[in-house]
Amino acid sequence: MQAHSSKSMTSLVSVTANPQLIANASLGMSSNKWLPLSLVTTAALTMISPSVQAAASSVEQVTIYQGLASVTRALPITGNGEQTLVFSCLSPYIDKESLSVQALGNVNIGEVSIEELSGEQAAQCQYQGDAKVQVGQQSLATIKAELEAAQLAKAYLQNLTKVTQITIEGTLTNNTRDIEAQAAAINKRILDIQQRQVRAQDELTQLMAGSIASTRDNVTQVSVRTASRSPSSVKLHYQVRGAGWEPTYQARLNTQSKQLSIIASAIIAQQTGENWINVPLTLSSVNPNQNTTGQLPNVPRLSLYEENKDGVVTVPPMMEASIVMADASYERSAKVAGAALPNFTVSSENKNGIIEYKLPQRISIPSDGRRVRTLIDEQSGSSKLWIRSTPSQEMVGYWYASAPFLIPAWVDGSLQLYRDDNYVGQSRYSYQLLKEQGIGFGIDPNTIVKQLANEDKQGDKGAFNRTQTFTKTQAYQFTNQHTRSMRLQVLGSEPISRDDSLKVAVTHTPPITERDWNDNKGIIAWDFELPSKQSQVIQSTYQLSYPANKVLSGDY
Incomplete structure (x- = not known):
């Protein structure tokens, strides 16, 4: 924890005595359950020292990451001379190492004290921030x-x-x-x-x-000693766990006008123990739980060994150590790879890879875990439509639409899909994937797919034959039942040989439009316009030739 000022910076000390008990005893108000904490604390601290100020601090900024939030609060300095400001009713989950204090103007900062309060004192904080x-x-x-x-x-x-x-x-x-x-x-x-x-x-x-207040068994109180010659203010910065957000998108397609709109929203929730009422909010794509430094490479340590006569292998000590190091490295890598990936969203500013989105409006987020949803962006424009089918996997056609206006800053999140004002399902928003393959909008019942042929033929292997063959033929028929012409895209595949002695010969009717579709080796594509009420047949035949003394393996 640090305390910063334009003039001085001192170390942390322990907090002073409990002001609330002194207040109740001195004022004779131990039975006054509903007396606001600010009034009781102010009176009590005034009896301790006339230079102590206690008031409800204002939240100047909240930045939410994945799993935690960064909060900035402020308290005014109303007089001059030496004073102690008290930031009361803070979250019990504050990361105390992250605390820092900043003073504006000609202000000296003394010691900063932290205290954990419980019982009646914490109960007084229950409804702080709820004006009514x-x-x-x-x-x-x-x-x-x-x-x-x-x-x-x-x-x-x-x-x-x-x-x-x-x-x-x-x-x-x-x-x-x-x-x-x-x-x-x-x-x-x-x-x-x-x-x-x-x-x-x-x-x-x-x-x-009906209040949005949350019950807190414990609260944190921070006291800051200051000295100034004129009114000013002190800001308290800290991090607190228990907050997070995730993106969500809605894509709406009109198949008649070919208009596509995508709405980006953020779903925010927090259980920090603090009620954030009408605060400025920033959403950040940073995941503070990720690694902050890269790993060093493993250094190979090599040695030679001999087999004993009985076949037992003797491993030198150095090799044993090398194996242990490799296993430990693998465990670390597996742990990182197995960690849940955070969900991010759009920001209005890209800070060299860190994406931030500052909400234009102030927002209230109570500390009860409820999900608060807010619109953060919307994009729309004209789209290209087509029907895509992969008959070898599923004999149906799917609606697809291009989205040339997609924004790289929009990061992965859930995507709800609406076609002609009907909810057709849910997918995943991934900029790179959707940019390359388009956005799917469900099955098209007006595209009929029928299999005409699926034949396998194994060549004869005689005593004098040094090679054998395998031939496969597949044929499908596509019928457009729409009242208009539709663009149809059919995806297929070609076998890939990983052995020089395995030869592959392929023929397609009609000829394919693209080989290694979207840089996916082995995937082929046909693209054509299919008139209304018309059909198109697509056929592929491939022949595999390989030595007779070998066995063919793989998916074929």
Whole structure:
């Protein structure tokens, strides 16, 4: 933890005594459950030292990463001289090593103290940040103060009638009437105040029932000692775990107008123990849990060894050490590879590979785990449509659309698909994959795929034959049942030989449009326009030739 200032920087010390208990004992308010923490703490700290200021800090910025958030809070310095500012009701999950303090202007920073509070002190923080609850608490506290004053006046009047000696004859009746009138007025006032108290308590109970506040058993309090000659402010920076966000996208395709729109949203949730109410928010693509340094290469350590006569292999000690090192390296690599990949999203700024998106509006995110969704971007434009089929895998056709307006900054996330205002399913948004292959929008029932041939033929292997052959023929028919012409793309494959003695001869009817489709070796593609109510047959034949003394293996 660090404390920064334009003039001074000192080390961390332990926190002072508990101010809340002193407040309750000194003010006689231990039974005042709803008195706002800021009022109680301010009064208590004032009794300890007149230079202590305690108030609810304002959140100036929240940046959410994967699994944690960075928070900046501020407190004003209202006077001059030496003062202690108290940042109260902070999350119990603060990373204390990340704390840093920054002062604006001509301010010196002294020691920074951290304290863990629990019990009644933490309960007072429960509704901090909920303005309606705070107003209700203050209103109820005012009513209770009025009631206590009225009851005190009544007790005073009762004692006055007991100790006062009325010696002047003739004034007895008048004094009695005055006392009765005052007593009646006080009783009526007490009754009115009690009725107001009941109504205020009911309203506060309803507010709390619907409040976004979260129950906290423990809270963190940070005290900062300052010295200044003029009003200024102090900022507290820290990191807290329990926050995260993920992207989600919606793609909507109109097959008639060929218009495609993609909406990008962010789903945010946090359980840090702090309620972030109406705060500026930034979403970052950084995963703080990732490795920050690269690994060094393994150095091969080689040696020679001899086999014993009984066939047992003796391994030198150096080789054993080398094997252990290799296994450990493998375990580290497997651990990194097996870690769950974080989901990221769009940002308005790319900081040399770190993507940030600053929300234009302030947002409220309570610390109860609820999912808050906000729109962050939208792109739309004209698209090219086609039907894609891979008949060797599935004899159907799928709608596909191109998206030339895709943004590289949009990172991987879930993608909901709508075709002609109907939800057709869910996929995955991946910029590189969708840019190359297009976006699939479900099965097209108006494209009929039928298999016409799937024949295998093994060549004869005689005594004098040095080679043998294997021939495979596949044929499919595609029929367009649409009322308009459709572009059809058919994907197939060609065998790949990994042996010089294995020869492959392939023929396609009609000729293919592309070989090694999208740089995928062995995948072929036909692209053609298929008129309405028309059919097209595609046939592929490949022949494998290899030595008769060898066995063919692989998928064929």
